[in-house]
Amino acid sequence: MSHLEPLSAEDFRLFQEFFVAETGLYFDNASDHLLLDAFQERMKVKGHASHKEYYHYLKYHPEGRIELRELLVLITTGETYFFRNIAQFEVLMNDVLPDIIRRKRAASDKSIRIWSAGSSRGDEAYSVAIAIMEVLPDFRDWDIRILGTDINRDVLAVARAGVYTPKDIGELPPDYVEKYFVRDRSDYVLSQDIKAMVRFDYHNLARDPFTQDVMKGLDIIFCRNVTIYFNLETTRELMARFYDSLLEGGYLFLGHSETLWQINHSFQTIEYPHTFIYKKGPRAVVPKAPVSSITLPVMAFEGDLPVRTASHDHKAPAARDEKPRPPVTSDMKADVLLTEATRLYQEKKYDGALATLDGIAAHHDEHARAEFLRAVIFADQEKYDEALAQIQKVVKKDSLNVEAAFFLATLYAKVGKLADAETLFRRVIYLEADEPLAYFHLGNIYTSQKKASKASLEFMNAVRILEKRKPEDPVRFSEDLSSGLLLQSCKHNLTPLPKAGGG
Numbered sequence: 001m002s003h004l005e006p007l008s009a010e011d012f013r014l015f016q017e018f019f020v021a022e023t024g025l026y027f028d029n030a031s032d033h034l035l036l037d038a039f040q041e042r043m044k045v046k047g048h049a050s051h052k053e054y055y056h057y058l059k060y061h062p063e064g065r066i067e068l069r070e071l072l073v074l075i076t077t078g079e080t081y082f083f084r085n086i087a088q089f090e091v092l093m094n095d096v097l098p099d100i101i102r103r104k105r106a107a108s109d110k111s112i113r114i115w116s117a118g119s120s121r122g123d124e125a126y127s128v129a130i131a132i133m134e135v136l137p138d139f140r141d142w143d144i145r146i147l148g149t150d151i152n153r154d155v156l157a158v159a160r161a162g163v164y165t166p167k168d169i170g171e172l173p174p175d176y177v178e179k180y181f182v183r184d185r186s187d188y189v190l191s192q193d194i195k196a197m198v199r200f201d202y203h204n205l206a207r208d209p210f211t212q213d214v215m216k217g218l219d220i221i222f223c224r225n226v227t228i229y230f231n232l233e234t235t236r237e238l239m240a241r242f243y244d245s246l247l248e249g250g251y252l253f254l255g256h257s258e259t260l261w262q263i264n265h266s267f268q269t270i271e272y273p274h275t276f277i278y279k280k281g282p283r284a285v286v287p288k289a290p291v292s293s294i295t296l297p298v299m300a301f302e303g304d305l306p307v308r309t310a311s312h313d314h315k316a317p318a319a320r321d322e323k324p325r326p327p328v329t330s331d332m333k334a335d336v337l338l339t340e341a342t343r344l345y346q347e348k349k350y351d352g353a354l355a356t357l358d359g360i361a362a363h364h365d366e367h368a369r370a371e372f373l374r375a376v377i378f379a380d381q382e383k384y385d386e387a388l389a390q391i392q393k394v395v396k397k398d399s400l401n402v403e404a405a406f407f408l409a410t411l412y413a414k415v416g417k418l419a420d421a422e423t424l425f426r427r428v429i430y431l432e433a434d435e436p437l438a439y440f441h442l443g444n445i446y447t448s449q450k451k452a453s454k455a456s457l458e459f460m461n462a463v464r465i466l467e468k469r470k471p472e473d474p475v476r477f478s479e480d481l482s483s484g485l486l487l488q489s490c491k492h493n494l495t496p497l498p499k500a501g502g503g
């Protein structure tokens with residue numbers, strides 16, 4: 001692909017730190033094609049011969065800021081569509097907007113402020129405008145402002161144009177398409193009424209202050225599928241700022257996989273049959289994490305732990321373990337300890353990793369994540385009873401933690417507790433309707449129980465989801481499974497349809 005020098009580990013780390021600081025975006029793979037292709041393209045345009053030179057230009061040259069924006073167009077992914085996560089739009093229209101409208105009417109305040117943060121091509125912000133027009137017939141008498149912001153200049157241009165493809169509007173009820181769009185050959189052009197309600201601006205959630213009027217006194221914030229690319233610290237800071245920007249009782253909509261677990265305690269979770277959202281509650285008093293007394297290199301510890309399926313047929317021999325470290329003191333920053341423990345675990349230095357985790361005191365914010373990692377380590381060593389005991393604690397404390405639920409489900413399946421595994425995989429699907437691997441595992445469970453028709457239903461559910469994805473898309477909860485490969489396996493399990501069975 002690239003005729004350039006490969007990206008060295010050292011250069012990758014420089015860019016990694018730079019992106020986190022400038023945009024919140026965390027890249028964890030030095031051979032990420034999106035990144036390498038973007039570097040190649042921009043370095044060619046700017047005439048830089050090495051990654052290091054380009055890095056210095058970005059970071060120190062007076063025009064580095066401008067260049068960063070060019071680069072962001074290439075490295076940010078903007079997957080979005082109208083009424084994405086339809087369950088949340090049902091909640092918006094049936095509960096959230098009626099609640100806001102009722103309260104506003106009671107206070108003789110006819111204004112509504114909504115922010116779609118990380119709006120991409122505008123589908124989300126415009127979907128909100130459609131929802132408002134549907135539930136508020138006299139919307140013209142109200143002062144309604146919807147703001148969409150993003151760091152990708154190109155997607156903002158698409159949003160402002162308001163012209164969409166059949167794929168973008170695929171999830172919209174047909175009568176809404178008819179009402180709010182005009183056909184122009186194969187395109188769908190948004191109506192002026194909708195466009196007039198929404199404004200789009202460049203804004204970097206990780207760095208830029210919330211200066212605009214519409215970013216304060218908000219009724220609702222949508223920030224869906226944005227912080228999955230952020231590191232924990234950036235997400236925490238952002239959620240704290242969102243909290244301040246919302247009115248009392250304001251709502252926060254996050255993506256399927258983005259919970260506030262271990263991130264912000266001041267929001268209340270509101271659960272619905274197929275989704276959940278957050279509501280601003282009283283500010284929680286959280287003990288402050290002690291300031292770190294050690295300086296370890298800042299390494300990746302991301303929101304998702306390296307969840308394994310606990311089914312390693314070919315185990316690499318465990319590396320000679322490091323000597324367990326001296327007991328660590330609770331005034332070391334918990335996330336630094338977690339980072340270090342993760343590194344040791346990845347190097348298969350299990351004892352060192354466990355000893356490091358011991359340093360995270362039970363009262364710490366990070367304690368549940370430490371318990372999670374402990375469970376992963378035990379499972380890797382095939383100590384399934386210990387792994388189960390650990391992860392059960394995590395799931396008990398936080399029933400919305402989908403990673404933990406998934407991991408517990410796979411462990412149950414591994415030790416043959418299929419009924420428990422089934423319940424937990426169902427919970428994963430309940431929390432995240434679109435997780436094909438959960439359906440796949442359910443299919444396998446039913447197959448092993450000779451419930452053929454139930455199994456086929458689950459494999460078909462997985463196929464339905466996977467067929468909408470690109471073959472190279474990664475599969476959540478797996479280490480390196482691609483969507484294409486999982487699709488093949490599901491189809492393979494479907495044909496020929498097993499004859500026998502209940503289900």
Ligand SMILES: C[S@@+](CC[C@H](N)C(=O)[O-])C[C@H]1O[C@@H](n2cnc3c(N)ncnc32)[C@H](O)[C@@H]1O
Pocket residue numbers: 023024025076077078079080081084117118119120121124149150151152155203204205206207223224225226229255
């Ligand atoms: C996957 S899209 C999500 C779009 C929409 N919210 C949805 O769920 O359909 C993520 C968007 O977040 C934007 N983004 C990433 N980092 C950002 C940042 N620091 N500030 C603002 N937007 C950011 C990306 O450019 C991208 O358009």
